[in-house]
Amino acid sequence: AIDAVDNGINQYDTDQPPKYVNNTHLSSRVGRFNLDWTDPDQSSEKENEAFHRAMALAGSEFLDSVRFHVNSWLPARSIVMETVAARQTVDPSGEILVLKKFCPWKLHLFELEGELKIDPPIKYVLYQGMLIDVLE
Numbered sequence: 001a002i003d004a005v006d007n008g009i010n011q012y013d014t015d016q017p018p019k020y021v022n023n024t025h026l027s028s029r030v031g032r033f034n035l036d037w038t039d040p041d042q043s044s045e046k047e048n049e050a051f052h053r054a055m056a057l058a059g060s061e062f063l064d065s066v067r068f069h070v071n072s073w074l075p076a077r078s079i080v081m082e083t084v085a086a087r088q089t090v091d092p093s094g095e096i097l098v099l100k101k102f103c104p105w106k107l108h109l110f111e112l113e114g115e116l117k118i119d120p121p122i123k124y125v126l127y128q129g130m131l132i133d134v135l136e
Contacts, residue, residue: 026061030054076103084112087122095120099127 004011005027022028033054035042079099087094099105105125113121 026058030058033057072104076105077108079103080105080108081112084109084116084118084122093120094118095123097122097125099125102127102129 005025033050035047035050039046079101080097080103083097083099087097090096090098097105097109105127109122109125112118
């Protein structure tokens with residue numbers, strides 16, 4: 001997505017102009033480290049300092065993304081994948097999933113349903129603590 005943003009590729013196919021401008025993406029935030037044109041100090045030292053701050057931001061974002069995928073996204077996908085594979089043991093229809101423990105499951109489920117061409121689609125997902133979530 002970073003290269004797409006940098007190269008002006010729209011997120012969605014449309015001829016309509018966007019309803020708002022997103023200036024909070026990484027490329028935009030890094031760009032704000034450029035020296036202000038009104039700053040009287042346009043020295044190489046100040047430019048290098050800004051560059052290093054921009055590198056630190058981009059590096060931090062990258063490491064946060066890697067940590068998230070390693071510590072959350074991949075384990076959740078594995079849990080959902082195992083649950084999908086065993087869905088007929090819960091109910092012969094295969095339309096009910098029971099997660100052994102809660103994890104962020106929705107996106108993984110929708111992706112896996114498409115990849116595995118699951119038909120009929122899964123209609124119910126249950127997990128530990130669900131009743132408490134409903135009652136609170």
